[in-house]
Amino acid sequence: MAEHAVSAEVEGVSVDLRHWIGGERVSSESTFADISPIDETELAQVHSAGAEEVDRAVAAARAAFPAWAALPVAERSAILRRVADGVEARVEDLSRVETRDNGSLIRSHRRGVMPRVAMNFRFFADYAEQLAHPDLEVRGHRERVTYDPAGVVAVITPWNAPLMLATWRIGPALAAGNTVILKPPEWAPLTASLLADITAEAGVPPGVFNVVQGTGIGAGAPLTAHPGLNRLAFTGSVPTAGVIAAAAAPNIVPLSFELGGKSPLVVFDDADLDLAVDLAVEQFDNAGQVCLKAARMLVQSSIVEEFTRRVVEGAARLRQGDPRDEETDVSALITRRHFEQISGFVERAIADGARPLLGGGPHDELGGLFFRPTVLVDAKPGSEILTEEVFGPVVTIESFETEEEAVVKANDTRFGLAATLVTGDPERAERVSAALEAGTVWVNCFFVRDLGAPFGGNGRSGIGREGGVWSFDFYTDIKNTVFAPSGWSS
Template identity: 35%
Template sequence: MDKQLYMNGEMVRGEGNVRRILNPSSESTVATVYEASVKQVEMAIQAARDAFNDSSWKEDIEERTNFLLRIADTLAERREEFAVLETENTGKPIREARLDVEDSVNCLRYYAKLVKDQQIEETDQWDGSTSRIKNVPYGVTALIVPWNFPLLLGIWKIAPALAAGNTIVFKPSELTPLTMIKLAELMKKCALPDGVFNLVIGDGQTVGQTLVTSEEVDKISFTGGTKTGRTINEQCARTFKRVSLELGGKSPLIVWDDANIDQAVEWTIFGAFFNQGEVCVASSRILVHENMYKPFIKKLIDKTKKIQLGNPLKEETEMGPLISKEHLEKIESFIQLGKEEGATLEVGGERIGQKGFYLTPIIFTDVTLEMAIVQEEIFGPFCVIQSFSSEEEAIKLANGTKFGLAAGILSKDLARCERLADRIQAGTIWINSYHTPFVNAPWGGFKQSGIGRELGPQGLAAYSEPKHINLTPKLDKLGWYRF
């Protein structure tokens, strides 16, 4: 099927680049995608603008709520189909893909309820007037997501944007558009008004740039790398376009010597290597108390060697391939850089199999805070381990990068965990767990990890702005002037 763009309520064929979408596990072609031309992106933006201006979508909360619930129910009914497609496109293990679909359904239902329960704030003022404060949608929103969680991160933006009353032009990663194409087909079946949601596929230089610079787009929401996010922010600043950015991370996991060592090792592996480490909040920096450092490393290496890599569609697989050959080679370049910097490669970094972009999980020791492998987001199954001796040193190391997306603390001493959590500069901090996002809690970063928040009430607020209406019941003489 070659009609893969969704514009003004219709599936249409792209007139831009033709791209083969590869299965990272087998390197076989999953689909051939016809990407959007600049003209088609502009047409999609105009369709979103017309739908916002001319339809009842922005005013009718019941219509929006009912649609979100319909699409949630339909997605739930087809969860296995979406999970398999996500696995084939990204290489993530099937059980992880199933969680992505389940979390997407929950997100749609959460925002349907949240917007329905939203109240207009009214205040009686000292002069007898009434101030009414209501949240209104921005208008046309352009939503741009990366390749590691194509469906889930898409829904994190789509659900609140629609709930708030906006219209959407959505750009998935050019590497992983398949579940979004399938979702667009569901949008039509679930009777979404024409033009409210539009899907355009293509790379950042063509499709992304057109969205970011368009004067008809009111809000950009981007998840991806810090370098690209900085460029988007600079471009949006020229016209004061609203922008939300969820960017890179180099998140620390602090392991105290009072933690159960076997449980701490398991959580460390999960934090660092879940989804092949292709996660913005991956705990790629492991900080271990000096009293536990040596036995911890030994157990961590032993357990890491036992992670089952293989066909991601098999239930027993615990780690799949990386997204592409280019990304695999990027991670290999960081392995070489780590060795050149004087760090010790304890395990990993080996390609396996004749086909697929597989790389065994990587652990470096003997690192210092100044090393590039400690400072830069590598975005793969790659972690570094440092020791610390005190709370002050742990805080210094944890806060020692330009990023501030997430952090974790493993310890029996909850009072100490709370002290550390108060001082760590990160948007999400897990104590005695890691990775789990909660749809009703905000998600986003400090420092160069981004601007704004997704999920929770803050996620809905990111797609609307407050309007103040002041009502005086009767027009009276002002009496300010002497006439």
């Protein structure tokens, strides 16, 4: 086997570049380059798995499952709370590494993202201890509903918030008594390795949590098609979801998919305009690389001119630059390929008649992968820029006349992940929110959700719901045991 570096220093933090399988670090013969979007420099050559490492990880997870599943829930939960403690102790390390690795803002990682990682473990550890269903009774028979661990869970996560989105699924899967194999994104894999260290220090038994790094073809394909899986959770793009579903289908593996979006922001003329503008400018967070982003802004015609002017002014004030600077508002796109995809969307939209009131192309002074916040108007109905997910700092603004037209336009999409509504009329808020077709609807707010609430998308935005009891519905086999009313024989 060729020898490759086993660790790298990233922003002063030592990161192991090998897989974590069965409680051990495992090397591979091949590697892949991990490139920072901040300056397109290589951070490390990360060990890249193939079918052999995937088989080893599944075997380790299957071997560890019986003991972990049999562990009393209070003991499992105590271990997961120690994982949460370990995350909290390393928030700064995790923040620095992930900022360098995927280009997201350091201030967001420090203040929100990494604390949420710890919360993902702690919340579901607590929830598992309270999980119960009341007994049912029919014709004197008692029916007892129980939540049995499903087995081995594969978790495949995206690069835009790799650790937070991974632990959103890992937390309930482990709390339910399953073992887990995580395949982190090849474009931002490093914090998954740090999480492996944290779980080991917290006392997670060998094989209960495993990390297999690699490309979609090298590691993802054998993992998703593996007959040893019992559940498969994926967050990412619609095309990749189709490939995964086809791979998992022969083994009848239940799937949980959280996919893309083309969410609307619907603003009525009775809205608090300051609030509406603030919510609109917030959509440029993480350089627009957010699945929940309200990319289609639908504004009542009587206020669309003032709204548009103020959004352009607000977005123009956003500071773009190095995400390691606490003052930066908008960073770079994740890779050169992704940058070219976003550029292509905008170029085609402009060629098709859309007008850029702000941005419209690369940031000439910063260069690299920095794409300017872009506001487009006058896009043709049904055009690509209005129908396809543009996972970057690009929004469109359209007008509507009536409430009915607003609802029709908002629902005119194959996606259905989220929708945001801004209105000063509580009755309208009730009517329109009920009519919007989306997994989550925010009224006069954005990005607010309790971990106990259901989350997922309609249409091409996904399959299933997770959060609270919905997570345990997926990560367990729900059993109904029926007891006859007759007494026991002696």
